[in-house]
Every structure is written in structure tokens, then in C-alpha cells.
Amino acid sequence: MAEPQGDPRLLRFFPASGENLRRLTREQVRHYNVRGYVKPLSIYTPEQADFNRARFDTLLDEIARANDGRDAYSINGYQAQVASIWDIIVHPVILDFVQDILGPDFVAWGTHYFCKMPGDPRHVPWHQDASYWPLTPSRTVTAWLAIDDADADNGAMKVIPGTHVHGHLPFENAKPDEKVVLHQKVLGVERFDPPEYIDLKAGQISLHSDMLVHGSDPNLSSRRRCGLTIRYAACDVRSTAGWNKNAIICRGTDPSGHWGNIPRPTTDSSMAMAWQKKVAVET
Numbered sequence: 001m002a003e004p005q006g007d008p009r010l011l012r013f014f015p016a017s018g019e020n021l022r023r024l025t026r027e028q029v030r031h032y033n034v035r036g037y038v039k040p041l042s043i044y045t046p047e048q049a050d051f052n053r054a055r056f057d058t059l060l061d062e063i064a065r066a067n068d069g070r071d072a073y074s075i076n077g078y079q080a081q082v083a084s085i086w087d088i089i090v091h092p093v094i095l096d097f098v099q100d101i102l103g104p105d106f107v108a109w110g111t112h113y114f115c116k117m118p119g120d121p122r123h124v125p126w127h128q129d130a131s132y133w134p135l136t137p138s139r140t141v142t143a144w145l146a147i148d149d150a151d152a153d154n155g156a157m158k159v160i161p162g163t164h165v166h167g168h169l170p171f172e173n174a175k176p177d178e179k180v181v182l183h184q185k186v187l188g189v190e191r192f193d194p195p196e197y198i199d200l201k202a203g204q205i206s207l208h209s210d211m212l213v214h215g216s217d218p219n220l221s222s223r224r225r226c227g228l229t230i231r232y233a234a235c236d237v238r239s240t241a242g243w244n245k246n247a248i249i250c251r252g253t254d255p256s257g258h259w260g261n262i263p264r265p266t267t268d269s270s271m272a273m274a275w276q277k278k279v280a281v282e283t
């Protein structure tokens with residue numbers, strides 16, 4: 001069993017202040033502070049959601065054609081290469097919602113499409129995001145943007161409300177033969193409230209704390225379930241392992257200069273990423 005003790009990171013929940021609210025209601029902030037998440041928040045019209053899906057479909061096609069071992073979960077950290085991901089990150093309505101949680105100064109340091117194809121047998125075990133990340137303190141909030149409609153049938157994300165206030169929880173690692181997407185499994189979740197599904201329509205987001213226990217079931221349906229996770233952190237968060245480089249300063253300032261501020265990419269192709277990797281290996 002992994003032991004959280006002796007961890008140099010400060011891992012605990014930092015509540016939203018509820019001051020100077022731009023878009024969340026007081027009740028939504030209270031819900032976030034007490035339950036650890038808030039949903040659904042509408043961002044894109046159905047037509048705009050179709051556009052987001054078309055962009056993702058193209059990326060996925062390119063990856064499939066590259067035939068280099070990448071799969072539907074591999075589009076991770078492409079914000080410096082793919083303009084349409086960069087554009088989603090800086091959407092002003094998403095940023096307003098995030099500002100209501102994190103305050104006026106924050107960055108986006110990561111993105112990851114979690115795409116469960118129809119019939120995908122892999123589940124995401126119960127985990128706390130902050131447990132994985134070389135970041136301190138734990139002040140990252142994830143916006144989970146539905147690219148496809150997500151519900152219990154096609155493996156929507158599910159959360160255990162209220163678990164974000166219990167600190168870094170003990171976990172074990174999944175066994176090699178288990179069909180999982182991430183490997184950490186928080187232990188003893190039965191003692192908490194029952195899980196809730198984060199059902200969303202395409203174009204809506206949820207926000208969850210990096211300390212909230214969450215996961216998702218296999219997708220046993222015939223419908224794809226894709227979501228883009230965007231990781232936003234307060235500017236006073238520090239990365240201990242270079243995770244600060246690929247960031248975008250979304251609101252306010254970072255006087256310390258800790259965080260990078262990548263420009264909008266000029267291409268929208270995942271091939272650029274594959275090509276850059278190849279060049280890096282060859283030089």
C-alpha cells in the first residue's frame with residue numbers, strides 16, 4: 001500500500017472564497033466547497049460543440065493513421081501544438097467560472113482527452129488527481145469539457161462527493177492484468193457518501209477539485225464518450241518536475257515567472273507533435 005506520509009507537497013483542499021463572483025452563483029460555490037465539484041456549466045452551443053467534436057475526430061484520425069502506438073487516450077499535453085485546444089483553454093466563459101474558484105491569477109498547465117471508445121473495457125479507478133502530480137500546494141481545478149454527451153451508460157466520470165476534505169488518502173496500485181487507464185486506487189471508499197455521475201451534454205463542463213476522489217466505469221455502450229480535461233492552477237502553485245513549462249497564463253499575472261506562457265500554435269495538427277518528438281530523438 002502506498003503511504004502518503006513524508007510527502008513534501010502540501011495536499012489539502014483550498015476552498016473558493018466566494019468573493020467577486022463573475023459567473024458561479026453563491027450556491028454553486030458552496031456546492032463546490034462542500035461536495036468538491038460543480039456541474040453542469042454550459043459553455044458551447046450545440047453547433048460549437050459539433051465543431052469541437054469535429055476537431056477532436058480529426059486529431060484522433062491523424063493519430064490512428066500515424067500507427068505509432070498512440071491511442072484514444074494519448075492526446076495529452078498537446079496545447080502547444082494544437083490551436084483548437086489552446087482556444088478552448090482560453091474560452092472567456094470557462095475562465096470566468098475558474099476564476100470564481102481560484103481567484104484572479106491562474107494558469108492552465110495541462111490538457112488531456114479521456115476518450116472511451118464504444119465497448120472500451122478499461123475503467124478509471126478511484127483516485128485523487130493531486131496524488132499523481134508533482135505540484136504543491138494542491139490548488140488545481142479541472143474543467144472536464146464534454147466532447148460527446150456523457151452519462152452513466154457510456155462511462156461518464158463519477159465522483160465521491162465530500163472526499164476532497166480528507167487530505168491525501170491511502171491508495172494501492174492496480175495489478176498489471178487489470179484493465180485500467182490510471183493505476184492508483186484509493187482504498188476504503190465505502191465509508192464515504194455514494195458516488196454521483198457527472199452526466200453532461202456535449203459543450204458543458206464540470207469543475208472538480210484535485211483532492212476529490214473520482215473515476216469512471218468501462219464504456220459498455222455503443223456510444224463514444226470523450227471529454228477534454230483542462231487543468232487550471234493558481235499562480236502560486238509550484239511544479240517540482242518541469243510541469244510549469246507548457247502553461248498558459250490565463251488570467252492575472254505571474255510575477256515570479258515560474259510558469260511558462262506558450263503562444264497560440266499556428267497549426268492544428270497532432271502530426272506537429274509527432275514530428276517534433278522525432279526531431280528531438282534524432283538530434
Ligand SMILES: O=C(O)CCC(=O)C(=O)O
Nearest residue numbers: 114124129157215216229
Ligand atoms: O474522464 C474520465 O473518465 C476520468 C477523468 C479523470 O480522471 C480526471 O479528470 O482526472
